Amino acid sequence: MNLKIAIQKKGRLSEKSLQLLEECGINISNGSRVLKAKAKNFPIEILFLRDDDIPQYVEQGVVDLGILGENEVLEKDKDVSIVSKLGFAQCRLSLAIPKEEDYKGLSYFEGKKIATSYPKILSNFFEKENINVQIEEIGGSVEIAPSIGLAQGIFDIVSTGSTLITNGLKEVETILTSEAVLIGTKNLSSEKQEILDRLLFRINAVQSSSENKYILLNAPNDNLQEIINILPGIKSPTILPLAKEGWSSIHSVIKEDTFWEIIEQLKNKGAEGILVLEIEKMIL
Template sequence: MLRIAVQSKGRLYDETMLLLAEAGIKLNRGKRILLLSAKGFPVELLFLRDDDIPQSVANGVADVGIVGENEYVEKGAEAKVVKRLGFSKCRLALAIPKNEVYHGVEWFEGKTIATSYPEILKDYLKKKGVNAGLHVISGSVEIAPGIGLADAIFDIVSSGSTLISNRLKEVEVVLNCEALLIANKALTEEKQAILDELLFRFEAIQTAEGKKYVLLNAPKNKLDEIIEILPGMKSPTITPLADEEWVSVQSVIAESHFWEIIGRLKALGAQGILVIPIEKMII
């Protein structure tokens, strides 16, 4: 049984549960909300505060964990990063009052900065040669300048709307963050095998992101040009049709270039274009 530590609530919780569901991890819901086992797959979920996850994985209370990079770096726990998961993206940034004139990081010299991430901030300021005071608080960091607790803040920024509502502006990005899959450094062979299977499922999901499966009928005399547009994962699948002058073509395209590619295919005479979403992709 592989024990996975996950955040007990919040945006990271929601996206983690979605990933696990897509990977076929179905939970046995019950009265115990701290620890839940899965159906049909040898894992159980341990629900913790996000800042407790790195140490819990490092000391073996959990075997692996899904945690924000901000908490992983701040805690400095001896757990290894197994995979960057690509969701819950944000950044740790310095922000100052909107009406302040900012010319560089030297602005923070002698100032007081409110933060929930003192270790990351100390390391950054040391590298920049800036001496500043730190006011460590948890939660609602953004209100500190407005009530006179600090001159600036160092906190998580996603959309930036919270900064705007508190009349602050972002001036320095210190760390770009995303969800990480971390693991204890001393997993047994049995637990490593379960983790490898879980990674296989995660990678199949991630590979499919932003991809579309395309089927179309194409004139044979334009096939070479169409193949150049639709390379597929290795090469498109070509199937003969009853009409010897036409073939069926199947391939995968990136959604970001979808309309551009479809337009070029139509210009080359492609017909009956069918586009299908992809849930998983194994390569």
């Protein structure tokens, strides 16, 4: 029995999804134009589909799982579960208006027409804000809508904001932040749930390794307790005596997002020979 997983058939999200599975030790061979592939060493089958079709296929049980952007999941509003957030393909969905317009808050959009490829997300947002807007649904090239008189503003995915600037627009409100998620059907059999649990175990190990660094350092024993307090590790640091009297070697794990702050604190407490290593896998 294989667990069926749908991923986007092309693009950056597809590449990152396959990379994640590879980092989980799952060997998938997919040549060009192949829309279905089986893993050689794990009981899963991959289907390569349009991302906006994936929620429907998961809801109907055609596939068991899907990897796609959270924004697409919310827009399609199908009866599926978000099993796990995957930490890549981050983006934001924002409102933008012509750069010469004076913006003082959401009330600006009262009675105005907004062009978007995400009408459901946008409609739900403005309903909660009790603001009446007209939504113009278009499939692409949303940024051009104000300049051709189709709408007074847009709601779309923003990354660097350069496309908005090129089209004479400015970002005024971020409505949603999104990332890749693993979604699942709500009626998995016990056999497939067991396979999913094994897959999630591997995904969690990969995610934990990317969020942490392994650190080794030499520390004076006089400041050992203070340095230990800075470096709690997963449970507590490993401490080994050095040949040099009065010094110890400390091994620990630190979070990527606090890395430089912690390094500075360690240096201030007399730590020397600090070595920082990538972690390939981390089993908690």
